[in-house]
Amino acid sequence: MRRIGALQTEGFARWAAIPIGVASIATSSILIRLTTAPPLVTAANRLLLASVLLLGLAFITQRQDLMKAFGRFRWRMVGAGLLLALHFAMWTNALFLTSVASAVFLIDTHPAVVALLSRRALGELTSRRVWLGIGLTAVGGAAITGGDVPIGQRALLGDAMALIGALAFAGYLVIGRSVRPQLGIAAYTGVVYGLAGLTLAAAVFVSGGLLDGAGRDWPVWLALVLVPTLGGHTVLNWTLRFLPASVVGVSILGEPVGATLLAWVVLNETPPRTALLGGSLILLGLYMALRAGTREKAAG
Numbered sequence: 001m002r003r004i005g006a007l008q009t010e011g012f013a014r015w016a017a018i019p020i021g022v023a024s025i026a027t028s029s030i031l032i033r034l035t036t037a038p039p040l041v042t043a044a045n046r047l048l049l050a051s052v053l054l055l056g057l058a059f060i061t062q063r064q065d066l067m068k069a070f071g072r073f074r075w076r077m078v079g080a081g082l083l084l085a086l087h088f089a090m091w092t093n094a095l096f097l098t099s100v101a102s103a104v105f106l107i108d109t110h111p112a113v114v115a116l117l118s119r120r121a122l123g124e125l126t127s128r129r130v131w132l133g134i135g136l137t138a139v140g141g142a143a144i145t146g147g148d149v150p151i152g153q154r155a156l157l158g159d160a161m162a163l164i165g166a167l168a169f170a171g172y173l174v175i176g177r178s179v180r181p182q183l184g185i186a187a188y189t190g191v192v193y194g195l196a197g198l199t200l201a202a203a204v205f206v207s208g209g210l211l212d213g214a215g216r217d218w219p220v221w222l223a224l225v226l227v228p229t230l231g232g233h234t235v236l237n238w239t240l241r242f243l244p245a246s247v248v249g250v251s252i253l254g255e256p257v258g259a260t261l262l263a264w265v266v267l268n269e270t271p272p273r274t275a276l277l278g279g280s281l282i283l284l285g286l287y288m289a290l291r292a293g294t295r296e297k298a299a300g
Contacts, residue, residue: 013239018251021239024232026258029100030266031224032092037213039092040204045211045221047088047197050229054190065187076179077188081195083172089200090165097158100263101271104256105141106162113170114249130250133289137253140281143274144256173240173249180240189234250289257282 035042058066069077087107094103111134180188201211213221239248257279263269 010242013242014247017235017239018243018248019254021232021235022251022254023258024235025228025252026255026262028224028228028232029095029104029259030262031220031228032095033100033263033267034220035213035217037217038204038209039096040089040200040207041209041211041213042217042221042224043085043088043092044197044200044204045213046224046229047084047193047200048211049221049225050234051190051194051197053225053230054186054234055194058184058186058190062184062187065184066191069183069187069191073179073183076175077191078195080172080175080179080192082199083168083175084192084196085199085203086168087165087172088196089203090161090168094158094161094165097161098155100267100269101256101260101275102145102155103158103162104259105145106159107165107169108141108253108255109138109163110166110170110173111137111249111253113167114173117170117174130247130289133285133287134250134253136285136288137250137282138285140278140283140285141253141256143278143281144260144271146274146278170249176237177240177244177248180237185234185238185241189237193229247289251286253282254286 032039032042037045055066091103091107094107097103176188176192204211236248236252260271260275260279264271
């Protein structure tokens with residue numbers, strides 16, 4: 001009965017939680033573009049607000065896990081927080097330097113790095129089927145950005161920032177996979193978001209800035225907390241308790257499809273025709289990777 005229950009939970013994580021999480025994070029780039037505050041201010045406020053909510057919940061329901069987070073796992077939590085801060089710093093700035101389609105795909109090139117790090121750090125093997133899924137999603141993403149290749153130093157800087165953000169996010173996912181099975185989701189994300197938010201707030205203050213924004217920024221920041229942060233990143237962090245980091249990582253490659261469509265509708269950034277082909281390949285690769293993981297788990 002326990003095994004059946006575990007398989008049901010894993011199935012829910014794959015086919016319900018992951019799609020919800022991916023759809024939620026797809027709104028992130030659009031919401032960030034709608035802000036007027038400096039990118040680091042938006043990133044810091046987003047993480048700090050989310051952390052307050054999650055730590056409050058953890059204090060009520062997961063006090064023992066909070067103690068472990070600040071004790072036994074403190075250095076891994078610090079590492080995850082710093083990597084997440086770097087990810088958000090690079091990602092938020094990249095969106096104002098290059099197109100949404102380019103930034104989103106480049107930030108989501110981390111699955112291959114996740115697979116390699118997971119193999120070395122966690123002993124997780126990535127099957128050929130999952131690698132094939134990763135390959136298809138990479139080809140699909142290249143097709144999306146191929147029709148929107150930015151030209152000029154500003155765009156190239158944005159692309160470089162997105163790639164750095166991708167590497168940071170890969171490390172963050174792997175650390176999360178090593179800690180999440182032993183910590184509740186509210187405790188883990190509340191602490192990590194808080195550490196990342198404080199790091200970004202320190203960067204804002206050192207640069208002479210403040211954490212306030214224009215009147216229109218606060219509703220957008222709240223939306224960033226509720227949808228892509230809690231409904232996206234936090235939900236995906238929850239799945240790390242039941243799924244390999246490589247599978248969670250590749251699933252996030254569904255984000256460019258949703259983000260490109262939203263940019264088309266909300267920001268009037270018309271995607272190239274290649275986006276239709278690329279989006280289809282990404283969805284096919286995502287399905288193959290998730291399906292492969294399900295078969296391997298059932299066989300094991």
